Amino acid sequence: MNDGNSSTPFLARPTKNRGWRKKGPFALFALVCSATLIVTFVAATNPLSASPFALSGHWVYNSVLRGVFHIDGPTGNIDAQAAVDGEPGSQVVQGDLSGYVVGLHKITEFGKDDLAARQGITPPVDEVPVGVEGVGGPYLVYRNAGLVVRLGNPSRVVPIGGAVGDPVLTSDGTMWLHRTGVGSICTLPKDADRPSGCPVQAPENHAGALTVVGDRLAFVDFFSRTVSTVDGDHLGQGTPLGVPLSPNSRAAAQDVAGRVAILDLERHTLSLADTASPPAPPVTIGLSGGDYDGPVSTGSAVVLVDRQTGNVLTYGPDGAPKDTKPIRDKAGKPRLTRGEDNRVYVEDADGTQVVVVAKDGGMKDVPVAGKPTGPSAPPAPVVDTKTGEPGRQGGEASRQGGESDRPRGGDTSRPPPPPPPIPATAPGAPTGVAATAGDGSAVVTWGAAADNRAAVTSYQVSWQGGSMTVSGGARRVNVNGLTNGTRYVFTVTATNKMGAGPGASAAATPFAVATAPTVNAVNQGNGAVRVTWTAPDMKGGTLQHYQVSATGQADQNLTGNSTTYNGLAAGRTYTFTVRAITKSGDGQTLIGTPGSASVNIPAPPAKRITISEGQATTSGNCRAPNCARVDANGVGFTPGPHDIRLSSSSNTNVQTETVDVRADGSWSYSELDYDVPGQTVWITVDGVQSNKITWKSP
Template sequence: MDERTSHGLRRRLPMALLVAVVVAGVAVAVSAAGRPLPGLNVAPGGHWVAFPGLDRVFHINGSARTVDASAEVPGLEPGSQVVQGETSGYVVGRSRIHEFGKSDLSVERSFVPPTGEVPVAIETPGGPYLVYREAGRVVRLGDGAVTIPAGGVLGDPVATPDGTVWLHRLDSGVLCRLPRDAEQVSCPVAAPAGHTGGLTVVGRDAAFVDTTSDVLRPVTGDGFGEPVPARMDLPPGARIAPADADGRVAVLDPATRRLHLVDAAGLDGRRAPATPISLALADGDYAGPTVSGSSVVLLDLTRSTVLTYSSQGDPKRTMPVPPEAGEPRLARGEDARVYVDGAEGRHVLVVDHDGAVNQVPVVGTQRPDEPGAPVAPPPESPVSQPQNGPAQNGPVQNGPAQNGPPPGGGQNRPPSGGDGGRPPGQTQSPPSSSRAVPPPSPPPVPASPPGLPPGLRATVQGENVQLTWGAAPPNGAAVTAYQISWRPGSGAGGAMTRPGSARSATLSGLQQGVTYTVTVVAENSAGRGAPATVQTLVPVQRTPQITIRRGEDTTYDGCEAPDCAYMHVEMTGFDPNTRYEVEVFSDNTDYSNPGRGVRTDAEGNEVFEDFPFESVGYRVWVEVNGVRSNYYVWPGG
């Protein structure tokens, strides 16, 4: 089957994307027991992270909090992000997108994105999708990949559980939907002219948070539903979480550094919305908010710290991002967990649905708590005093504040009688509740499994393979052992254990002509770490041999029957598919022949008849690259 048949019919790639196909080596994942995994069938969810320094991507199993697979992707760009669909993963850089198979962990192709901006990635049924906000384009990857124009600069996109992507055109306020498998958007509704806001998902449906009217509007394919009041003054520059957390939508006000949790349960029409909850944050810059299950997640960029809260505003966890991880960023995985990784790809933090945060070293270097590591200052509390004084417990009452922020959740409000820039006839919203929470103490960083052993190499030495590797990062506990396993494409392999001080091992008893996948995993008191893999072909041990004898009779230029015949030459054990020069000799000094060139077959063999000879009783022989045949005494005819 040619390339057009095998690949072109399987995926319809847009012309703007399609450029070239690249091939990379296969990297086989290894379980905690040291057994190679059959691709990613064992880990359908989780999150992939790119490590440009190694030209590899690693799969983070969020539920197990381990690295359980990796694949080699040559030419990774710094800052690349990885998204996954049902059967493939995609490494997305500014100038290149590499696709690799999740079953065999090998690169299938690469193509050029429609623009060089960094897209918003969405993992959802029917996707994944890349939303290029400035260019106003959406790329749906996977089977039937297409580039879809969305009509102008876009806000943050969201996806409902059925795989529908919703888009907000910022210039016109139009809201557009891209159903699963559709190749164009439809735009059933528009926000009121001049109104700001953003999209979110509440339950299974999309909603528009209108920060001008301070309402939440349910969105369907037929238009807006009945609005529900937010019961607070939503700031125009609010950042809105892509989904609700137990019925509350997280809204970040970066100007006043406050996190609001707005009750969206009223969208079902069964009850009135509850009073919003407002939390004051420490001074600094923040990324997010986003949602992991029932928890709200923020990333404090100033202190490089992850903050998590319950849907009721209770702080759950404060976790510093390891400094070697690189510039951190938030990603919401296919399993609805939040992952915090950096451009370097060395460490990943996994935020579980209950707000717990766990560190997964990928191939980290020195941990902050190891001897000699620099000591970072303790992170500040995720919930600090508000800008206008300490917050009081309970709802804010109308009238003068008692040791608390002014009405409206601590935002600066105009004097009584002022309209604060609101549309005529619109009343001021009731204030939200505000809380002061004691700063949680950052927990000590526990030991975690070692990183990937660097520099794994396999060198064939006769019938054996010599392995060498570097010291794996210990990540808080000394490396006690290296677990080594090897397996052919089919059949049984083997395993051995080497001490933590070892940097080499010899594999023996291997089959000739077979390719083995070799894995080395470091182990410490916290468990086994990320696997390093390499493939090596054990060549067939060849012993070149040549035999000659009398062949078919012939008459040739003075060589007369019955004594004249060709020499029958058989070459075995030579390098396959290789050209050799065959030289001919005899102890009859009157005989001369220039020889000939031959090419061995795929097995390293060649059989032919040539070199007419008739001198009965004289010896003949041939030589190829210093290998000499038998001496053959020429018989009479």
């Protein structure tokens, strides 16, 4: 696999040339017997060069006939076909010279010039990718795994770094990918073997999708209900879409005549929002309940598939219905592909039918079939089980109930014919489906579905906004790139050669614990500390309260953003921790990431008083500058009022006054006078004596 600094080619397996080529003109028709299509192939007369079909028309893999067919878009004719041994349900993507039959477990290349299978390629993960045809491609995008495969010689695996949404390719060959959940929009330039970076940042944890409006990349934000064009390395100012949207929405990758087409799977609406300035009023089309695929734009019309009715639906930019065509085989998931010719090709699950949607929304129904190679093999001769001799083909001995089949006389030794075998049917529903939510993700598990006499070949896990197909032996998938706080219903269905069976579902709401708040703690003095914090990112959860704790103190549960702790001991360091307690969408209580701050409350200093000669004064005993006030300062005392006593060498209590000690234990006092020259004075507070000073003699 790729380590992010280099690219690693796929492992290739050479395969035998199985192209159906023989001399003679094309002849394509279907033989229908007893409502069963029985078809075999004959190939093209001459090899078809790559250039007439390079990035035009559409290739489809027919799982019943086990081959690829090229459909000419303008005419709807099948003009090329080749035998390729692919997996049922494979898709086909084409480059300039080669096509690729892409299945869950193998990818087979075939030449567009000689229609011959060339090599087998091992997929990087067990996931059905999104195929992208265009300049620099073709590409396979494994959305859940966050991998892009550039098919070619050699093929390259390019890691993006995490789950991505549907890719968008602009006309210069740049692929754009939205990292769902984290919001980064990354670029893969044409012919590059690694991303050039993720220069644009969309809002984190906002459900949304990329689209192209007039060949300018834009981001549709389903939360803020805006569309923003990418301007260099940032998103421009969002333009309101003017329609209500749920997070379970999808946007077409191409505008519809300047409008963004958005399918809301919860509201069952298709909205066409104008992006002009000023915008025209949006158009909203109400859809019947059910499951839909799409939307895909031709540039002038939008295409949906109603899986409940099996109808392909097209609408114009004004919301008017354009055309309707049925998909005959409703089993399985249809595939919608926008071709380089601006047509949309809708395949049924087995590739036996393709509906070609023109740019104006009109449709053509194309049955995918080939020509029988010749008569069926003759039936085996009928043998008389009594005599062991051959009977006449089609004669009495071969008929049910003929003489050779009847017991003769009392002969009952011959056993009755066995009952006809019970035909295989589509699988049953998977058992024990469960979904466990995580941070922007969910783990979906299930038990085996009843195969109903045909082995289960794959399981499909679908949810609002996406799906994954995994092998028949899988029993769990990790679904990434989900939006926290949004409830998802995950439906698992099993598929065998007879089709898809009924689904079984489980729901989960992805969540993440809240991020750490920024905490600030300030010593207020006198054993008090004030703690404040900022609101963190709740990650889609609903705030219940903040849990605030401090060293050696009882926890507090608060809904505000501040509190004060009192009575804290001096000489200790206290750590204050704040967590946001949230509740997820499914009612689970989540304890957020803690944020903290520490404060040291210093021990009070020893009580100390210092006096000095202060401002000069004049009295009846002396005149300035020979007499002055006494400036006194103290530390380490208990806050509040205290007596301050002035003493001298001739009087132990010259004067007593009151001083207010500050919260930090300090005080200052400059109101004491002493005017007897030659005397020594000092101050006493709470029994603590200051230094002594001697008054000057005149």
